[in-house]
Structure formats: structure tokens, C-alpha cells
Amino acid sequence: MKYFKKFLFVVKIFVFLFVVFVFGNVSLYLYAYITPKIDINSNSSIVFYDNENNSFFESSSDNRWVPISDISDYVIDATVATEDKNFYIHKGFDFLRIAKAMYVNFKNGNISQGASTISQQYIKNLYLTFDKTWDRKIEEAFLTLELETHYSKNEILEGYLNSINYGSGQYGIENASKYYFNKSASKLSLAEASILVGIPKNPSLYNPISNLEKSKERQKIVLNSMLEEGYITEEELDIAFNTDLVFYGQDDPEAVLSINYYKDAVLQELQSISSIPDSLIKSGGLHVYTNLDVGAQKKMENIIMEEMDGQTDYQVASIAVEPGSGKVIALIGGTNYNLSEFNRVTQAKRQVGSTFKPILYYAALENGFTASSTFTSEATTFNMDNGKTYSPKNYGEKYGNRDITLATAIAYSDNIYAVKTHLFLGENVLVDTAKRMGIEKSLQANASLALGTEEISMLDFSNAYNTLANYGVKNDVYLINKVTDNDGNVLYEHKFEEESVLNKRDVFILNELLSNTYNYDFVDYSSPTMLTISNLLTKKYAVKSGSTNTDYWAVGYNPDMLVMVWNGYDDNRDTSSSQSKITKRIWARTIESLLEDKEASWYDIPTGITASLVNPISGQLTENGKKTLLFYIKGTEPNVNSNAFNDLFLN
Numbered sequence: 001m002k003y004f005k006k007f008l009f010v011v012k013i014f015v016f017l018f019v020v021f022v023f024g025n026v027s028l029y030l031y032a033y034i035t036p037k038i039d040i041n042s043n044s045s046i047v048f049y050d051n052e053n054n055s056f057f058e059s060s061s062d063n064r065w066v067p068i069s070d071i072s073d074y075v076i077d078a079t080v081a082t083e084d085k086n087f088y089i090h091k092g093f094d095f096l097r098i099a100k101a102m103y104v105n106f107k108n109g110n111i112s113q114g115a116s117t118i119s120q121q122y123i124k125n126l127y128l129t130f131d132k133t134w135d136r137k138i139e140e141a142f143l144t145l146e147l148e149t150h151y152s153k154n155e156i157l158e159g160y161l162n163s164i165n166y167g168s169g170q171y172g173i174e175n176a177s178k179y180y181f182n183k184s185a186s187k188l189s190l191a192e193a194s195i196l197v198g199i200p201k202n203p204s205l206y207n208p209i210s211n212l213e214k215s216k217e218r219q220k221i222v223l224n225s226m227l228e229e230g231y232i233t234e235e236e237l238d239i240a241f242n243t244d245l246v247f248y249g250q251d252d253p254e255a256v257l258s259i260n261y262y263k264d265a266v267l268q269e270l271q272s273i274s275s276i277p278d279s280l281i282k283s284g285g286l287h288v289y290t291n292l293d294v295g296a297q298k299k300m301e302n303i304i305m306e307e308m309d310g311q312t313d314y315q316v317a318s319i320a321v322e323p324g325s326g327k328v329i330a331l332i333g334g335t336n337y338n339l340s341e342f343n344r345v346t347q348a349k350r351q352v353g354s355t356f357k358p359i360l361y362y363a364a365l366e367n368g369f370t371a372s373s374t375f376t377s378e379a380t381t382f383n384m385d386n387g388k389t390y391s392p393k394n395y396g397e398k399y400g401n402r403d404i405t406l407a408t409a410i411a412y413s414d415n416i417y418a419v420k421t422h423l424f425l426g427e428n429v430l431v432d433t434a435k436r437m438g439i440e441k442s443l444q445a446n447a448s449l450a451l452g453t454e455e456i457s458m459l460d461f462s463n464a465y466n467t468l469a470n471y472g473v474k475n476d477v478y479l480i481n482k483v484t485d486n487d488g489n490v491l492y493e494h495k496f497e498e499e500s501v502l503n504k505r506d507v508f509i510l511n512e513l514l515s516n517t518y519n520y521d522f523v524d525y526s527s528p529t530m531l532t533i534s535n536l537l538t539k540k541y542a543v544k545s546g547s548t549n550t551d552y553w554a555v556g557y558n559p560d561m562l563v564m565v566w567n568g569y570d571d572n573r574d575t576s577s578s579q580s581k582i583t584k585r586i587w588a589r590t591i592e593s594l595l596e597d598k599e600a601s602w603y604d605i606p607t608g609i610t611a612s613l614v615n616p617i618s619g620q621l622t623e624n625g626k627k628t629l630l631f632y633i634k635g636t637e638p639n640v641n642s643n644a645f646n647d648l649f650l651n
Contacts, residue, residue, distance in 0.1 A: 046285060048266060050292040051329070057169070057263045064174040068158040070186045071173055074193035077231040079161065082197055082222045084118040085229055087157070091148050093117060093141075119144050122160040166196060167203035168249075168338050169260040180208065182248035190236060191243035194222045203341060209249045210338035216241075258301040261333035262292050265346045265459075266479050275492045276483065286491075289482040291327035296320055299593045300330045307586045308335055314579070315570055317344035317458055318586065320594055321562040323469035325496070326477045328462075330594075342570070349441075349455040350566060353546030354413045354529075355553045356434075356452030358514060359464055361410060363433040364421050365506040371513060371630040372619025372638055374403040375420045382419060382447060390447045392419050395547070398526045405619035407630055411516045411528040413545065415451055422450035436501050438463030438474050452546055462564055468511065468542070469557035471603060472502030504606045505633055511603055512631045514542035514556075521628040522616050530554075532581060536588040539600040545584060552580045554587035559601050563591040605631075612637045 048057040068076070080087050116124075123143045147156060166176035173196065177185040181192050188196070198218035199206045208215035223237045232240075266288060270276070304316055312335060320330040333343030342348070364373070377400035381391045392415045399416070400408075409417035422430055427445035434443055439461065443454050459477065467474045475498040483492040516522055518534040529545045543556025551568040552575060565587040568575060613627040614620060621638050632638075 047287050048263060048292075049287065049289045050294050051290070051327075052294075053289065054294070056259055056292060056294060058171075064172055064178075065162045066172075066174045066185055068154050068161070070184070071158075071161060072186055072188040072193050074190045075161065075173060075185060075188055075197060076157065077229075078193050078197040078222050078226055079118070079157070081225040081229040081231055083121070085225070087118050088153055090117060091145075093120070093144070117144075118160050119147050119156055122156060122163065123147060125160070125163045164200045165203050166199045167207040167341075168209070169257070169263070180247055180249065181245075189240070189243070190223075190232065191219075191240040191245060194219045194226070194240055195245065198222045204339065207338050208245070209247050210336065256294060256298050256301055257337050258304075258332045259292070259294070259297055260337045260341070261343050261345070262290075262297060262331045262479070264341065264343050265328075265331055265333070266290055268343075268346050269479050270483070273480070273483070273492050285486045287484045287486070288480060289484075290479050291322075291329055291481060292479075293329040296330040296594055297332075300332055300590050303589045303593060304332060304335075304586055307582050307589070311335060312339055313569060313573075314575075315340075315344060315568060316586070317348065317564075317566045318590065319345050319458055319462055319564050320590065321462055321466055321469075321477050323466055323557060323559060323562050324475075326466060326470075326475040328477050328479045331479075340570075344566065344570075345458045347457070348570075349457050350551050350568065351455055351548045352452040352461055353548045353551060353553055354415075354418075354452055355461075355544050355546035355555045356454070357410070357413065357418050357450065357546075358468060358510060358542075358544055359434050359437060360418060360422055360425075360430050360450050361406065361513070362437075362468070362502065362506060362510050363425055363429050364406065365509055366433075366503055367425055367429070369406055369421070370632050370636045371405060371407045371509060372614060372632075373406045374619060375409070375417045376400075376402065377404045377409070377414050377416050380416050380420075382423065384447060390419070392416065392448070392451060400525050400617070404617055407513050407516060407619065407628075408522060408524075408617050410513045410544075411519065411522040411616070412526045413517075413529050418450045419447060423447060434464060436474075437467040438476060452548070458564055458566060462562065465555055465557065465564065466562055467502060468507060469559070469562045470498075471559070472500060472504050472507040474499050474501045505608055508603055508606055508609060509631050509633070511542040514544055515540055516616070516628070517543055517545070519616075519628065521626055524617050530584060533584045533588040536585070536592060538592060539595060540602050541591065543587070545580070547575075547580060549574050551575070552583040554583045556587060556591060558595075559603060560598055561591055561594050563587055563594070565590070608634050610634045610637050614638055 046058070047055050050056050120140065123140050162172040162174070165171055166173070168179060170176040170179045173185045176196050176199070177183055177188055180196065181188065195208050195215060198215065198221065199208075201218065205211060206215050206218045220241060223232070223241055226232045227234060227237050270288065300318055300320060304318065308314065308316060315335050316332065317334065318330075318332045319328060321328050331345050333345045333347075334340050361369075377394070379393070379397070379399060381389050383389055394415050395413065404412075404414065404417065406417070408414070427447065427449065430449055431443045431445045439456065440463070441454070441456050441460055443449060462477050463474070466477055475496065478494055480492070481494050482490060484490050517528045518530040518537065519528055520531070520534070522528045523531070530543055539558060541556045541558050543554065546553035546555070550572045551566065553564070553566050555564045557563070565583050567579060567583045609631055611629050611631045612621065614630055615622045615625060616628040616630070619630075619638065
């Protein structure tokens with residue numbers, strides 16, 4: 001009797017929970033039924049425009065949207081079998097699959113299995129995966145119910161197949177079919193369909209053009225899923241898997257593949273715009289007007305392809321910005337978008353090396369240093385306040401073993417001079433200056449910061465350099481000008497704001513000093529770091545190179561253009577010294593190409609600035625020997641007070 005009561009109690013609890021579950025589901029679906037119908041055809045459309053208002057990306061272009069009746073049955077069957085075998089049975093959520101996935105993930109101790117249905121995935125596509133907060137997930141769940149309530153399964157599947165990412169910038173089955181096989185989606189064979197259906201799981205990894213081996217592995221999974229669900233026979237599986245396919249691999253012969261990196265960067269910026277309403281999915285699509293200059297993008301892409309010479313593992317990132325406006329006009333986030341969609345401009349954080357030094361040296365000039373201020377260049381061990389020591393080295397362990405000027409330290413990228421300057425000013429000065437220039441990342445004040453040991457994204461780093469290129473006026477770099485809905489209602493418009501954050505005279509002196517990194521007058525016990533590409537330059541630039549064991553950088557500008565270039569390996573493999581030439585050549589050729597139709601320009605000399613012909617290494621006036629023109633704030637030049645630095649800091 002005792003056990004019977006317990007059993008009865010358990011049954012009552014089960015019945016209660018079952019009733020609650022049924023009632024809850026009925027209520028949710030009733031709520032979904034009375035809500036307005038989602039317009040899925042317009043929602044799946046997002047159009048990006050370049051700086052001349054020409055579209056360069058459409059997530060579901062009208063002329064490539066095909067009805068489900070014009071899609072091969074092989075594609076439909078393969079998609080359902082692989083992605084959601086109970087698609088025609090469930091009402092948006094596969095609860096048995098969810099339970100199984102939860103069990104497997106709990107057992108393995110990681111999230112190795114997902115349980116999203118085709119309907120859920122379609123909703124995420126419509127949302128552009130804006131974020132992964134719980135609020136968004138709950139809203140996505142409600143929208144999935146609405147989708148299932150208002151549309152038939154075939155309508156949902158049609159929208160899904162016309163909007164998912166098939167790699168290489170191809171969204172939708174018709175675009176993918178034309179790109180990979182040069183045929184309509186209705187004509188796809190089982191072998192071709194099973195290849196395409198395998199791609200969306202990981203568009204970079206399973207791209208058949210760039211990674212056929214992995215694509216074939218994924219195809220086998222797709223075909224086995226179709227076999228298990230009874231869509232094909234074992235003989236059909238073998239024939240399809242062993243069919244040799246020819247990949248067409250192009251859409252528009254004038255297409256710029258690297259534009260996909262720009263497109264992805266735009267999507268990332270779009271996610272950060274708070275004025276885009278939560279009801280975006282119901283607004284009828286988006287029109288995004290960007291700063292992309294397709295001609296500039298093409299030039300950058302061609303130069304990178306030529307200089308990288310077919311390398312795949314060795315990666316590249318580059319960005320071009322108009323300093324006066326902050327507009328990003330071109331952006332490339334990797335060597336080959338087909339091989340990797342990871343955007344190294346926006347997503348990667350790398351040590352920036354000596355390209356961080358201009359920020360330090362601006363702070364030094366602001367605090368009384370001049371172009372002739374000297375420190376001794378020699379192997380040095382610094383005793384830190386925490387009891388530890390720090391022993392930085394110059395590249396190739398080249399030292400002057402004598403006093404050298406700030407001008408020479410910049411031209412040679414002398415690490416000892418940089419650390420001495422950094423510690424002399426105080427470690428927090430560099431942190432504060434970097435923040436003032438526009439770097440958003442929180443930087444740690446330590447001795448090695450002067451040598452660029454912090455990992456910063458290129459997009460974030462470009463804000464600081466753009467402030468220098470814009471003569472000390474900060475205006476954050478950006479890609480999106482305006483966002484509207486299908487009715488032309490403006491959802492967002494970039495608000496141009498600028499703030500003068502640096503002293504114009506100090507910026508001018510720094511920019512002049514950075515133009516000596518390819519100046520033959522500085523050849524002495526060492527050579528300027530950018531000397532090897534001086535023959536490629538026809539205009540005057542402020543430019544700085546940087547390197548770590550794993551990274552190479554080149555960053556330079558004039559009033560009209562800022563270009564940043566990075567090279568390295570994603571797995572942080574060491575680079576070779578010869579590879580630095582690639583980075584420097586990409587930078588030089590890119591900025592020259594982008595400015596080939598512009599007259600040479602440079603910064604106007606501000607009031608209160610004078611110049612002297614001095615020995616660039618010692619910083620002293622000399623009647624004989626090498627001389628170069630260095631700039632000073634009036635009253636600090638050598639002919640007025642050759643000991644200005646010592647008088648200011650050491651007496």
C-alpha cells in the first residue's frame with residue numbers, strides 16, 4: 001500500500017507536468033497564430049551598397065530566389081536528411097533531438113551536438129545572428145513558432161534554401177549552383193547536390209574548391225544520412241560519391257572575392273548599432289550604405305595576390321582609411337576567402353610590435369623631447385620596481401653603443417631607446433596617450449608595452465594611427481554610412497564627430513620623423529627600417545614597420561590615405577626575416593596605387609615650428625659630414641640651445 005501511494009503520487013506529478021506542457025504549447029502556438037504574419041521573402045533580403053550606391057552584396061537577390069519547385073529533389077532530400085530529418089513532423093522544435101543532444105553534450109563535457117531545426121536556422125539567418133543573448137534566443141523561439149504557424153513546410157524550406165551560406169560569398173542554392181557548377185539548382189545531380197548541402201555546416205572548411213578532401217568527407221556524411229532515411233540506395237550512394245566533379249568556381253569574372261571580407265566586417269559593425277530595432281526581422285529587409293571603394297578593394301586584392309604569390313598558410317590583413325573622414329574604403333581579412341572566412345582585420349588580435357612606438361614618441365614630444373633628444377643605444381638590463389629585470393634587445397642585436405637621437409631611434413626602431421623613453425615618462429603616460437588617440441582596448445601599463453607586446457585588433461589600432469594621419473584630430477574609423485528599411489526609413493545614419501586630442505606641432509614633428517624611416521641620410525651603423533622599399537615611393541609618407549617573432553606590420557599615411565598591413569600565421573608560428581619584405585612591399589605598392597591619381601600632399605607647417613640642418617645620429621649642428629633637416633618647436637632647436645633636453649629633464 002505504501003509503494004502504491006508513492007507510485008500514484010509520481011503518476012499524478014507526471015500527469016500534472018504533461019497537462020502543463022500541453023497547455024503551455026497550445027497557448028504558445030495560439031499566441032503565434034494571432035500575431036502578424038512574418039514577411040519572409042523581404043526579410044531574407046539584405047543589400048549592401050558601395051560608396052557609389054551600387055550594390056555589391058545581396059543575401060537573397062530577387063533574380064536568384066527560386067521556388068522550391070525549381071530546386072532539385074536531391075537538394076531537398078539531402079537537406080532534410082542531414083539537417084532536420086523530422087522536419088515534416090515537428091512544429092518548429094525537435095524535442096527528442098534536443099534531449100538527445102543535451103545528453104550527449106553532458107556525457108562528453110562539451111557542446112559537440114546541436115539540435116536546431118531548419119525552421120530555427122532560418123530564423124537565425126533572418127536575424128543575421130545579431131547576438132547570442134538569452135533575450136535574443138527567447139525571441140527567436142517565439143519567431144520560430146510564428147514561422148511554423150503561418151507558413152507551410154515547403155514555404156519554410158524554400159526560404160531556408162534561398163538564404164543560407166554556401167561559402168565563397170554565395171547565399172542561396174541558386175547562387176551556389178551557378179557559382180560551383182554553372183547550372184541552375186533544378187539541374188543538380190545527386191553528386192553535386194550532396195556536395196553543396198554539406199557546405200553550410202562550415203562554409204570555409206567544406207568549400208570544394210579550396211578543400212576538396214574535407215568536402216568529400218562531408219559529402220559522405222550527407223549521402224549516408226540520405227541512405228539512412230531511405231531517400232537513396234546504397235548503389236546510388238556509391239555512384240554519387242565516386243563521381244568526378246568539375247567545379248566551375250566563378251560567378252562574375254569581374255568579381256572581387258575579397259569583398260566578402262569587407263561584407264563580413266560590415267555585418268560585424270551592424271551588430272553593434274543599437275538604433276537598429278529588435279523588430280528588425282519584421283521591418284522588411286535592410287539596405288546598408290557603406291564606404292567601400294570597389295576600385296580600391298580590387299587594387300589591394302591584386303597587389304596582395306601578387307606579393308603573397310599563392311601562399312595559403314601565411315596570412316595577411318590590410319585596411320585603407322581616408323584620414324579626414326575615417327571612412328574605411330578597402331579591407332582584406334585574409335589570404336583567400338575560400339580557404340578561410342576568419343577576418344583578421346576585425347576578429348584577430350595580434351601583437352603590434354614597433355608600430356606602437358609612434359604613440360610613445362608622440363607622448364615624448366608632448367612632454368618636452370625633441371628630434372635631437374638622446375639616449376645611449378646599448379645592451380641594457382632594466383631593474384624594475386617589482387624586483388624583476390627586463391632585458392629587451394634590438395633587432396639583430398645592433399646597437400650604436402653611443403648616444404643617438406630620437407630621430408635615429410625612430411628610423412632604426414631602436415628598442416633600448418624606446419624602453420628608456422617609456423620608463424622615463426612613466427608607464428601610465430603611454431596607456432593614457434593610446435586611449436586618447438582612440439584605442440579602445442584596455443592596455444596594461446608595463447615596461448614591454450613600448451615595444452608593442454599588447455594584442456590589439458587592426459580595426460581598433462587603426463583609430464590611433466588615423467588620429468596621427470588626421471593631424472591630431474580623432475574621428476573613429478567606420479564602414480557604414482546609413483541603414484534603411486525597404487520603405488526608405490532611415491534606421492541609422494553615421495554621425496560624423498571629430499575632436500582635437502593632440503598638439504598639432506608635436507604631430508607635425510612626429511610625422512616628419514616617421515618620414516625618415518626610408519631616408520638614406522640616416523644610414524650609419526644601421527639602416528632605416530623601410531629603406532628597402534624607398535624606390536617604390538613617389539610621395540612623402542609617415543611610415544613605421546613592426547615585428548615580433550610571429551608578426552610583421554607596416555603602417556603608413558599622408559593626409560590623403562592611411563594603409564595598414566599585417567602578415568603572420570594563425571597558429572602563431574614564427575615568421576622568417578625574409579617575409580618582412582612582403583609586408584613592406586604590400587604597404588608601399590598599395591598606398592601608391594590608391595593615390596596614383598592624386599597630387600602629392602603633406603601637412604602644413606604649423607606656427608611655432610622651425611627647422612635645422614643637423615647630424616641625424618648625434619642631433620648636433622655640423623659644418624662637415626652628413627646633414628638632414630629636422631623640425632623643432634621654436635626655442636628647442638640645437639642652434640638656440642644644444643642642451644635643451646638636459647636642461648629640461650636632468651638639471
